[in-house]
Amino acid sequence: MATITMLESKVKELSKMLEALKELNAAIDLQDVFQGILDQMVMIVEAEAAILWMPDNERKQISAKAAVGLAAERLPDLTLAEGEGIVGKVIQNRDTDFIDNAGEALPACSTAYLDQHATSLLTVPLQAKGNVLGAIQLMNRKNGRFFCQRNIKLVVMLAEQSALSLHNSQMYDELYKMFVSMIRMLAEALDARDPLTKGHSERVARYAWLIGKRLKLDSQMCFELYQAAILHDIGKIGIEDRILRKTTGLTDSEFELMKKHTEIGARILSAIKPNRFFQKSIDTAMLHHERMDGSGYPKQLKGEQIPLFARIVGVADAFDAMTTERTYSKGMSAKHAAAELIRCKDSLFDPDIVDIFIGILEDCSYDLESVPRTDAG
Ligand SMILES: [Fe+2]
Incomplete structure (x- = not known):
């Protein structure tokens, strides 16, 4: 697992930088x-x-x-x-x-x-x-x-x-900007391993951020949500290419290995110290595949046992997965994917978050690309 070792050393660099930020004692605008x-x-x-x-x-x-x-x-x-x-x-x-x-x-x-x-x-x-x-x-x-x-x-x-x-x-300010761009770089490094899902992390982060704004989370929380969402699949860096890049459906045993990306992601992000900057990202990496009815993984949590960020990223992730073209599936229209989210609200997804996301989709006539970008999303 040479890639994980490399990533872990990158993460250690990041933590040193965070320590330096703390030393500066200048967390002011x-x-x-x-x-x-x-x-x-x-x-x-x-x-x-x-x-x-x-x-x-x-x-x-x-x-x-x-x-x-x-x-x-x-x-x-x-x-x-x-x-x-x-x-x-x-x-x-x-x-x-x-x-x-x-x-x-x-x-x-x-x-x-x-x-x-x-x-x-x-x-x-x-x-x-x-x-x-x-x-x-x-x-x-x-x-x-x-x-x-x-x-x-x-x-x-x-x-x-x-x-x-x-x-x-x-x-x-400069270190903070560098830190944010390193987070982006980590996500891009992951997306680059699988050309079929290029831009997935960035899109999921943007959708999650839009949901966070509608939930009226404050700007710090919105940034943490964006960060957690962009890193949600970082554990896939530890999944072998033959599984990650497979263009046909996964066998049961391959799927079991794929599921490990949640725990690997949480482990990678746990290497960042101080942890408090990343606790929500760690939880989101671990729990974004949990489902409301307890049918998700890895812990089979139910309802509000699943943290808010993981429930938001769960919806954003599912929407992007449904609307992205793969070699084995063409990718649904945004309207069709929205209907799927509605069909599975309560059972799989948080109904309030689905409603909020559908509201965002309706307001932009199902064209999320047309929603103006901001510094975070
Ligand atoms: Fe995932």
Whole structure:
């Protein structure tokens, strides 16, 4: 079982990465960090408005990521070219810039908005670990006062601390994205072994995610559901090709071996530490073939003994299996497969989940491809 050993070592890599994420202690949304930094700065020096700028090296521009005292809807329009304006220079030279009592003398300041309104403008770079992450621009002190030297010192100090937390959050964000793409890669590696079921894991994950949304699960739960669904068949990596890729029906003994993919999947995912990130995925891999009447496998659980995620994935998985073309079967139409789900609700599938899924199918006229995709699904 060389493939399992390989997979298990990949999974160990993933767990190390998760540990690193925990160490970073920065499980916060980047946008919250941007806003938090600005709110603090504005409060401390009593500025009228502030903008946090970040360079986008690929596009060779600098964009506003958060603002205080400016309408949020203006933010997407606020961009500068690399090196442009005061912000561009501050990012390039890594030096604070301070313009006081400027009146109308702020040519090419940063943006048309600031050109018109700024009389006093303090721009500080955000630097951490030798890199410039961006810049903060504070405009006008409240009540017509000007920034003093003490304000400038405070802002520079605060910028140093903020840059560190921004750096950590960016690292977390990148690791998180890498982690999600590794999960996808594992699922794709599995699907690639059997060209006939190409894209199965991804589709099942998407259907499960749509069901989760209709059930009004919160976004974290929806992501966990997506993750559990995309990995539900990962144990098939441990099933021999002669069974996995067989184009005719399986014999009884082959089917018994195929059923083992549930336990193998749970075992593979159990190797990921800390387990709490993956407990639902482990349960789903183990229990997605359980059926409401106890006729499923491997544990013959009944009804609500089967965890919610496994019941959702059970419905999504069955629908995709019915509608996918195989060498030995053409694949049913979505309407026909929906009728099958309805026929088997109560006996095999959770009736509420079937009803929700049928609702989704009806709303898109049985064309799930037409449902807009989101970041998760
Ligand atoms: Fe399965």
